[in-house]
Amino acid sequence: MTREEILxxxxxxxxRDIVDLFDKSPKRVYVEIKPESLVPVATHIxxxxxxxxxxxxxxxxxxxxxILYHFSIEDINLLVSLRVKLDRKRPSIDSxxxxxxxxxxxxxxxxxxxxxxxxxxPDLRRLLLPDEWPQDxxxxxxxxxxWDKNAxxxxxx
Amino acid sequence: MPKTVxxxxxxxxxxxxxxxxxxxxDGETVVDIDVAVGYNHRGIEKLSEMKTFDQSTxxxxxxxxxxxxxxxxxxxxxxxxxxxxxxPERAKYIxxxxxxxxxxxxxxxxxxxxxHFLGYNTVYMWVWKLREEICDVMEIxxxxxxxxxxxxxxxxxxxxxxxxxxxxxxxxxxxxxxxNRLKKAILDDPxxxxxxxxxxxxxxxxxxxxxxxxxxxxASGVAKDVRKNAPYAAYDRVDWNMIVTENxxxxxxxxxxxxxxxxxxxxxKECLRKLPSGEIDLNLKNIPPxxxxxxxxxxxxxxxxxxxxxxxxxxxxxxxxxxxxxNLPTYKATVIGETISDASIILAAxxxxxxxxxxxxxxxxxxxxxxxxxxxxxxxxxxxxxxKKRMGLP
Numbered sequence: 001m002t003r004e005e006i007l008x009x010x011x012x013x014x015x016r017d018i019v020d021l022f023d024k025s026p027k028r029v030y031v032e033i034k035p036e037s038l039v040p041v042a043t044h045i046x047x048x049x050x051x052x053x054x055x056x057x058x059x060x061x062x063x064x065x066x067i068l069y070h071f072s073i074e075d076i077n078l079l080v081s082l083r084v085k086l087d088r089k090r091p092s093i094d095s096x097x098x099x100x101x102x103x104x105x106x107x108x109x110x111x112x113x114x115x116x117x118x119x120x121x122p123d124l125r126r127l128l129l130p131d132e133w134p135q136d137x138x139x140x141x142x143x144x145x146x147w148d149k150n151a152x153x154x155x156x157x
Numbered sequence: 158m159p160k161t162v163x164x165x166x167x168x169x170x171x172x173x174x175x176x177x178x179x180x181x182x183d184g185e186t187v188v189d190i191d192v193a194v195g196y197n198h199r200g201i202e203k204l205s206e207m208k209t210f211d212q213s214t215x216x217x218x219x220x221x222x223x224x225x226x227x228x229x230x231x232x233x234x235x236x237x238x239x240x241x242x243x244x245p246e247r248a249k250y251i252x253x254x255x256x257x258x259x260x261x262x263x264x265x266x267x268x269x270x271x272x273h274f275l276g277y278n279t280v281y282m283w284v285w286k287l288r289e290e291i292c293d294v295m296e297i298x299x300x301x302x303x304x305x306x307x308x309x310x311x312x313x314x315x316x317x318x319x320x321x322x323x324x325x326x327x328x329x330x331x332x333x334x335x336x337n338r339l340k341k342a343i344l345d346d347p348x349x350x351x352x353x354x355x356x357x358x359x360x361x362x363x364x365x366x367x368x369x370x371x372x373x374x375x376a377s378g379v380a381k382d383v384r385k386n387a388p389y390a391a392y393d394r395v396d397w398n399m400i401v402t403e404n405x406x407x408x409x410x411x412x413x414x415x416x417x418x419x420x421x422x423x424x425x426k427e428c429l430r431k432l433p434s435g436e437i438d439l440n441l442k443n444i445p446p447x448x449x450x451x452x453x454x455x456x457x458x459x460x461x462x463x464x465x466x467x468x469x470x471x472x473x474x475x476x477x478x479x480x481x482x483x484n485l486p487t488y489k490a491t492v493i494g495e496t497i498s499d500a501s502i503i504l505a506a507x508x509x510x511x512x513x514x515x516x517x518x519x520x521x522x523x524x525x526x527x528x529x530x531x532x533x534x535x536x537x538x539x540x541x542x543x544x545k546k547r548m549g550l551p
Contacts, residue, residue, distance in 0.1 A: 027387065054368075074387070079387075102367050105483075
């Protein structure tokens with residue numbers, strides 16, 4: 001399929017799920033979708049369009065959280081970024097890890113640094129932060145403040 | 158038979174970088190494996206948000222000591238994608254030359270280490286001696302053996318001098334006969350065939366499922382390479398081949414890397430010969446609000462940077478995705494079911510780079526730091542005192 005056919009197909013297939021489609025440049029498309037539609041849209045792009053999942057990136061924009069799921073469709077040199085906006089009070093979204101294993105680690109990372117809950121993730125243990133890191137402190141949130149790190153400093157010295 | 162748990166790490170004489178593997182074995186067979194990472198946190202994503210777009214390039218360059226160009230390459234492309242803008246032709250060629258030189262020495266470094274892991278130290282010594290030549294070429298071209306500091310958003314920081322190019326070309330040519338002998342010695346060695354063929358197999362389906370990258374996926378028959386699929390810099394202006402093999406075992410991963418070195422030599426030489434004249438820098442001043450994505454095929458696979466700007470001179474969010482982040486989880490598919498003696502080379506076969514994978518811990522501009530240099534020296538002195546006392550030394 002060509003680039004135009006893919007975009008047209010996405011728009012008709014997921015008419016109710018797509019909030020906004022921003023055609024930035026020949027190589028980049030940003031598609032905003034409803035959070036509850038993530039799994040069907042991502043599954044379609046990954047399985048049927050044979051895209052590769054690059055990574056997801058979470059951003060705290062103070063009013064809400066944004067997660068961008070980047071997929072590249074290599075045959076036509078197109079990077080599709082799915083954008084979802086999450087409520088800041090209880091950020092939660094369905095996990096993509098059951099669909100493809102490549103999403104496992106990045107969801108663990110976003111879970112610990114942004115405090116986003118991924119429903120249905122098989123293994124939401126901490127990936128990068130130390131065990132002594134307090135619960136409910138998320139380092140890449142915009143309102144992050146420093147906490148007493150002596151707990152780590154005193155360990156094993 | 159009761160199962161045994163073998164912990165490896167986080168600090169272990171055989172590991173170059175801290176990581177903690179837990180191998181559950183039944184007899185000699187690995188039945189389960191888990192890895193804990195996070196011992197290398199430097200908080201670079203957060204740090205990058207506190208620097209200007211230009212300063213960030215230097216921070217990003219220090220994510221990885223081996224592939225120091227791969228992150229700035231992706232980052233500068235992400236910043237240029239925000240505007241969007243194309244860099245001058247000469248800058249494209251210079252970027253390609255630096256990136257390929259880095260690929261050559263990075264692949265040779267892995268090859269040496271792989272030999273070392275297998276107890277084949279002749280390969281280790283031989284390859285690393287060869288790698289010196291490429292580091293010298295990089296010094297001739299950029300002034301540095303590592304951390305070339307050539308990249309900046311909008312172009313390159315320094316130009317290549319015309320009088321250096323013949324010398325660099327001569328030096329690159331001088332490694333080719335040794336490379337050929339090395340290729341023959343490694344690929345035709347019956348011991349290595351017996352040791353590496355058929356172990357740690359990552360099938361094509363698994364490689365796609367785990368979204369594996371770079372040589373790890375290309376050895377499994379996934380023909381994906383950012384340089385070919387989404388050409389950037391000068392990669393579509395020179396003639397080169399993507400190396401893909403089918404078996405997915407450790408041997409094939411070695412084959413892909415060795416053959417890629419030859420392709421990189423080809424690209425580097427052609428770029429040096431065809432280097433166009435002209436500007437090398439766009440002198441970007443303001444980065445408008447928006448978001449940009451940059452990807453570069455680093456030696457270990459695609460590095461992926463997402464940068465968001467709000468119109469100030471600093472990025473508001475900078476996401477760094479290193480290739481090992483996607484390649485490391487494939488251990489679940491490759492190590493389980495193999496013997497414990499093969500586990501080390503299978504884990505090494507993805508060419509893991511942990512300092513790239515971990516960057517999240519935090520420093521705030523006004524808050525206190527976790528440890529500074531003096532703290533560390535103090536801790537070290539305390540430990541020396543403690544040891545002296547324990548051993549009864551004056």
